[in-house]
Amino acid sequence: MDKLLITGGRTLEGEVPVSGAKNAALPIMCTALLTQDPLKLANVPALMDVRTMAQLLAQMGVEVGARSNGGIELRARTITNPEAPYELVKTMRASVLVLGPLLARCGQASVSLPGGCAIGARPVDQHLKGLQAMGARIEVEHGYLNARAERLRGARIALDLVTVTGTENLMMAATLAEGLTVLENAAREPEVADLARCLNAMGARIEGAGSDVIRIEGVRALCGAAHRVMPDRIESGTFLAAAAATGGRVRLLGAAPATLEATLQKLREAGARVAVAGDSIEIESDTRPLSVSLCTAPYPGFATDMQAQFMALDAIARGTALISETIFENRFMHALELQRLGADITIQGNTAVVKGVERLQGAKVMATDLRASASLVIAGLVAHGDTLIERIYHLDRGYESIEAKLAGLGARIERVN
């Protein structure tokens, strides 16, 4: 099992390229199921989750190949096996995103229930409610969602809560449904808008993606397209939070600043100087950060996927911060590991009280989920001495070459096993 060994205490200096967004690439890969034509994708991040999605699609009969320019090409001439097996789904919850496209393309799907995960129960009731409103019959048998539909028909669906993949699943299903579908209380995340851009390039008729009301006029068929995946706003925020914690001067290249405004705002509140120019974001910090309180919320609010990283920043900041997690019910596991490094954190319900300490002490810690791992990396970069992070397969799911990128900025970090 790989581990990351970090020797803290160095500032971060230099430039780092931002990779394509994991949470845009995963649903966009699933759109290949909606057409017999080839889908050509660029700026796809080289991540464990992307490889898992490619494997999941390939075992359904989708041809998946690497393109010369680092992207991937997918083609679902026929779908020989409309199933997402437990063995794959248990490693990646986003597998549920094949449900809508399979129903739309071939009228049937058998998708393993994702089951819970470290950060919460994560039900998919909204996905099912929407698909049933569009005419699908869905039975839960032996841990699988078995769904059937002759042809999906458009419907007006008011989602009970904001769900990113729920919105994406229903939007993809609606592209081939008969008539108009209106999604109300839709997720406004930029990844939803990126997915819609790809679908519209394939001939779909989607309006309003990125707002909380999305209208999809069904069409008979979609064709192939070429699409460039948007930059990863969470990877961007993670590197910026790291630089704010260590001090130094870092410029992100190939970013999408407008998609992480709430994060940039909080970094400025922490005392960092943040400048945006086109697709680059530069952060400079030469003093101990100030504590920043935050409350996670659906986009454009502060992203829950940035909460753990800011807890690491607040752990060594000047003052006391209140961090409230409103999206997931169990997304404070990193707090327990940060305490091993000397952080002063008290959990009260869905709020963490983080009293900044002058200095963390390096120690052995264990990653529990993707963004918790990133939080431990940031803490290791500022801790005094060596920090050894175990179970970093969590990190590899969502960050492309993170140790190479950080080493390139001057960090003392290496992968050991």
Ligand code: EPZ
């Ligand atoms: C997406 O997960 C992201 N994953 C998550 O990123 C992200 O944390 C989350 O959105 C919130 O922004 C991908 O896009 C692949 P939700 P998703 O459905 O869609 C509840 C990462 O680190 N809910 O928006 O699964 C749910 O339990 C990952 O990259 C229902 O109750 O999240 C949660 O409390 C982690 N019923 C809340 O809604 C449903 O049918 C938001 O979940 C669906 C969701």
